[in-house]
Amino acid sequence: MSRRIVLSLAAAVVVLGGAGAFAFAHTGEQPLSLTQSTARYTAPDGGRDGSLTFTTEVTSASGVKDAKDVKDVKVLAWPAKSSFAKDGLTAKDMAAVESAVCEPSGEDTLRCTYTTPVSGADAAESPRGTWHVAVLVEAANGTTTLDNKAADFTVA
Known part of the structure; x- marks a missing residue:
């Protein structure tokens, strides 16, 4: 083989190897995504909490x-007719809210669940109508994903 071909092949290997390493590193830093998000609200009934x-x-x-x-999955339910609808939620707004519990579900997925009781007093003070559930996911590598309207439910 001529020296020119060998140098071209070596350069190609370096370029392709670098591109592959970049693609691998870039994929590793992709933010986490949320799928299959659902909210189920059960109103208090009689003396029982919802x-x-x-x-x-x-x-x-x-x-x-x-x-x-x-690292963490924070969950916040908020009424559609609130200041968050106008101003939008930020990661800072989500800092002090409660976290979901996550368990492996399938090969490359975690299923995260958040449950909270709703007392009769809570329900009486809550605005009626549509509510949204916001979710902030923080990966171990520091990337974050914020979905302000991951799921909806109605308080009647």
């Missing part, structure tokens, strides 16, 4: 192997 249960699946392009890949 509840709000939110579930979502967390995945990423590089795969979520276990709960260690996800």
Whole structure:
């Protein structure tokens, strides 16, 4: 082989190897995504508390192997007729809210669930109408995903 061909092949290997390493690193830093998000609201009835249960699946392009890949999943229910509708929610707004519990679900997915009781007093003070569930997911690598309207439910 001529020296020119060998140098061209070596340059191609370096370029392709670098591109592959970049693609691999870039995929590893992709934010986590939420799928299959649902909210179920049960109003208090008589002397029994109601509840709000939110579930979502967390995945990423590089795969979520276990709960260690996800640092935290914060959940906040908010009424559609609130200041958040106008101003929008931020990660800062989500900092002090409660977290969901996540468990492996399938090969590259975590299923996260958040449940909270709703007392009769809570329901009486809550605005009627549509509510949204916001979710902030923080990956172990520091990337975050915020979905202000991951799921909806109605308080009648």
